[in-house]
Amino acid sequence: MKTKIFLSVVLSLxxxxxxxxxxxxxxxxxxxxSSPVLQEVITEVLVEEGAEVREGQIIVQLRNERETLDxxxxxxxxxxxxxxxxxxxxxxxxKMGSEEKALEAKTDLELARLQQSAKEIAxxxxxxxxxxxGVVVKKxxxxxxxxxRAEKLVDIVNIESxxxxxxxxPGMRKSVQQDQPVRVRILDLEGAEFEGKMTFIDPRNDxxxxxxxxKVQIDNKDRRIKPGMKxxxxxxx
Numbered sequence: 001m002k003t004k005i006f007l008s009v010v011l012s013l014x015x016x017x018x019x020x021x022x023x024x025x026x027x028x029x030x031x032x033x034s035s036p037v038l039q040e041v042i043t044e045v046l047v048e049e050g051a052e053v054r055e056g057q058i059i060v061q062l063r064n065e066r067e068t069l070d071x072x073x074x075x076x077x078x079x080x081x082x083x084x085x086x087x088x089x090x091x092x093x094x095k096m097g098s099e100e101k102a103l104e105a106k107t108d109l110e111l112a113r114l115q116q117s118a119k120e121i122a123x124x125x126x127x128x129x130x131x132x133x134g135v136v137v138k139k140x141x142x143x144x145x146x147x148x149r150a151e152k153l154v155d156i157v158n159i160e161s162x163x164x165x166x167x168x169x170p171g172m173r174k175s176v177q178q179d180q181p182v183r184v185r186i187l188d189l190e191g192a193e194f195e196g197k198m199t200f201i202d203p204r205n206d207x208x209x210x211x212x213x214x215k216v217q218i219d220n221k222d223r224r225i226k227p228g229m230k231x232x233x234x235x236x237x
Contacts, residue, residue, distance in 0.1 A: 020232040023166035025186070027227045028217065029158040031132050035147040036125045037062065044143050045153075053130040053156060060141075060153050064126035071123050074116035081109040134158035157227065162220045163199065164231035167211035175236050176201055182216045188229040194218045196233075 044061040047053060088105040091097025138155035141147060164184050168176070180198045185191045200215035216233065218225060 019236070020185070020234050021166050021168060022187075023164040023184075023216075023231045023233070025162050025164050025225055025227050025229040025231055027157040027159045028161040028163055029132050029134065031134075031156045033059065033128065033131065033153045033156065034150050035062070035153060036128070036149065037122075037147075038149045040126070040147055042141055042143050042145050042147055045139065045141060047136045047139070047154065049136055049139050051136045053134060053136060055130055055133045057130045058127055059130050059136075060128040062126040062128065062147070064123055067119065067123035067126055070119045071116065074112065074119050078109070078112045078116060081105070081112045085109045128153065130156060132156060132158050159223050159225070159227060160219075160221050161217060162225050162227065163215045163217045164196065164233070166214050166216065166231075166233065166235075167206065167209065168214060168235060170205055170210060170212055172235050173201070173212050176214060182233050182235070184216055184218060185232045186225055186229055187232055188226075189224065191232075192224075194225070 040062045042060060043063050045059070046061065047059045053059060085102075085105040085108070088097055088102040092099055092102040134156045135158075136154050137157050140152045140154065147153070176198055178198060178201060182196045182198055184194050184196045186194065196216040196218040198214060199217040200213075202213040205212055214235075216231075
């Protein structure tokens with residue numbers, strides 16, 4: 001009798017574990033692009049919401065006249081420093097000048113080059129590029145508006161790969177493992193099934209619910225699956 005009861009409990013648990021668990025779809029990559037500089041004015045926003053962008057594409061241009069001029073001045077200064085350094089080096093080799101003067105001119109040239117590099121970085125920061133390929137889903141600023149460091153400019157998401165986040169009962173933890181294949185039904189696509197892979201198992205149980213958070217990643221090159229859709233999968237088989 002005890003054996004029958006034990007088997008009945010085991011079968012009941014197996015049946016429970018095989019029940020589908022529902023989750024929510026998220027984009028694999030979401031980037032919030034912010035201003036890297038202090039207190040500047042936007043001259044042009046080159047994208048609109050819904051626009052597709054490529055990694056490295058210019059999306060926002062900040063005012064940069066001063067930085068452009070600084071770089072040009074630095075180039076002219078380096079030309080002068082190079083001329084002086086060559087002259088002092090020649091005089092030293094011909095025993096007509098001191099080593100100290102030659103070294104000083106060479107050091108001045110190196111410092112000018114470092115200053116130019118710093119000015120080129122400052123100029124580069126005024127041109128803001130997309131850090132990832134994807135779709136612009138939110139635009140926060142328009143041309144003519146002032147911007148400060150860390151202020152939001154645009155949000156970009158890439159949904160060519162998505163993940164479905166599930167919360168499992170702690171008893172299911174032993175039934176899942178990293179990289180295991182998982183078939184996910186997307187309920188908003190009439191239950192269409194997609195092959196996914198377990199990419200994350202939270203080592204913690206959620207403090208409030210006691211559940212285990214897991215992520216199943218799915219390739220989505222055709223972008224058929226959208227963030228916010230509901231997914232369903234069975235983890236206890």
